[in-house]
Amino acid sequence: MWSRKTFEKSLRLPVIRLKGSPYEIGYRHGQQAQANIQRNLEVYFRRFKNETELSRDEALKRAGKYLQVIRRVSPAYARAMEGVALGSKTRLLEITALNVRYELMYSQFAKIGLKQVPRVDGCTAFGAMPEATVNRHLLMAQNWDWIPQVEGVFLKIRPTTGPDVLCFTEAGVVGGKIGLNSAGIGLLINGLISNKDDWERLKKPFHVRCSEILGSKTLSQAISRITRGERSCSANFLIGQQTGLGAGKIVDIESAPEATGAFSPEDGVLAHTNHFLNPEQLGVKQVLDEERRSTLHRFARITQLLRERRRNGNVSMTKAEEMLRDHNGKPESVCRHENPSFPTDERYRTVVSVVMDLYTGQLQTTLGSPCEEKYQTLRL
Numbered sequence: 445m446w447s448r449k450t451f452e453k454s455l456r457l458p459v460i461r462l463k464g465s466p467y468e469i470g471y472r473h474g475q476q477a478q479a480n481i482q483r484n485l486e487v488y489f490r491r492f493k494n495e496t497e498l499s500r501d502e503a504l505k506r507a508g509k510y511l512q513v514i515r516r517v518s519p520a521y522a523r524a525m526e527g528v529a530l531g532s533k534t535r536l537l538e539i540t541a542l543n544v545r546y547e548l549m550y551s552q553f554a555k556i557g558l559k560q561v562p563r564v565d566g567c568t569a570f571g572a573m574p575e576a577t578v579n580r581h582l583l584m585a586q587n588w589d590w591i592p593q594v595e596g597v598f599l600k601i602r603p604t605t606g607p608d609v610l611c612f613t614e615a616g617v618v619g620g621k622i623g624l625n626s627a628g629i630g631l632l633i634n635g636l637i638s639n640k641d642d643w644e645r646l647k648k649p650f651h652v653r654c655s656e657i658l659g660s661k662t663l664s665q666a667i668s669r670i671t672r673g674e675r676s677c678s679a680n681f682l683i684g685q686q687t688g689l690g691a692g693k694i695v696d697i698e699s700a701p702e703a704t705g706a707f708s709p710e711d712g713v714l715a716h717t718n719h720f721l722n723p724e725q726l727g728v729k730q731v732l733d734e735e736r737r738s739t740l741h742r743f744a745r746i747t748q749l750l751r752e753r754r755r756n757g758n759v760s761m762t763k764a765e766e767m768l769r770d771h772n773g774k775p776e777s778v779c780r781h782e783n784p785s786f787p788t789d790e791r792y793r794t795v796v797s798v799v800m801d802l803y804t805g806q807l808q809t810t811l812g813s814p815c816e817e818k819y820q821t822l823r824l
């Protein structure tokens with residue numbers, strides 16, 4: 445079992461190798477990350493209550509409803525959650541709550557969103573097309589800003605069917621949310637909040653969609669994982685696929701409960717943070733005025749950095765890492781730090797930083813701030 449302290453000292457990233465059926469993959473994930481899953485359950489149930497006014501009983505009740513949904517829309521995901529629960533000696537409903545924490549928290553964020561605190565997976569993500577990179581590889585990069593105490597793990601998955609996957613996830617969450625696969629697909633995500641988000645819609649959850657995207661063989665298949673049907677809550681997905689040296693595509697899909705919209709790269713690059721670029725087209729209103737300041741700043745800054753980079757010799761892994769270390773506007777910067785003016789249970793920071801090369805299947809990452817940790821390499 446890892447504890448945050450031991451792997452920070454040894455500088456070893458927590459990587460779990462998984463193979464087999466969804467249940468076997470889930471079981472080993474649960475077994476290997478048992479202590480981390482326990483801590484994530486403690487953190488989330490505390491924050492459900494303190495931050496989103498959702499009691500443990502109510503969270504489990506809502507999780508029960510989603511368990512039925514997941515069993516219907518993705519039996520494989522449900523089997524994997526059963527494996528995680530058994531492997532980590534936790535209750536299936538607790539693991540379900542963890543896996544639908546996006547729907548549980550975000551819908552509460554939207555309902556109580558008038559309080560002036562940042563309440564969103566605050567992330568800065570960008571992609572660079574082969575023509576915008578030094579070696580014609582498609583690069584994708586993201587800082588994932590979230591609850592500092594959440595325990596992240598990397599999964600190397602060899603499923604019985606479908607492409608191999610290398611991804612980052614929260615311990616206990618089946619569907620990796622930032623990652624790549626052996627078909628050349630890459631995924632980055634940004635939390636979004638709209639006035640129409642509601643857990644009671646009981647649609648296919650966010651993490652199930654992430655898992656399906658990373659299990660896709662083509663970009664169009666990956667896109668359909670987002671656009672098909674309706675969603676309970678809004679989210680942004682930045683997806684890319686490299687199909688050969690110098691060849692590939694990147695698309696950004698903003699998804700609201702009842703509509704989605706796509707954006708293409710401009711001048712070979714594309715960035716996204718935590719606000720809808722076109723909410724009117726999707727028939728929604730943005731919530732959270734205070735958070736908008738951080739997300740608008742980070743979007744303007746990363747766009748500026750990408751433009752400067754394009755003028756000065758294109759994007760490389762190293763240059764992408766440099767951009768993710770940017771402190772302009774600190775603490776609400778691209779490399780995000782905890783804002784001491786917020787209560788402890790309402791603070792966010794960059795929890796993981798990732799740069800991916802879709803041509804080589806290489807993933808550079810720091811667990812913790814990229815300005816404090818050295819990037820380490822993981823391979824598919």
Ligand SMILES: [Zn+2]
Binds near residue numbers: 781
């Ligand atoms: Zn920093």
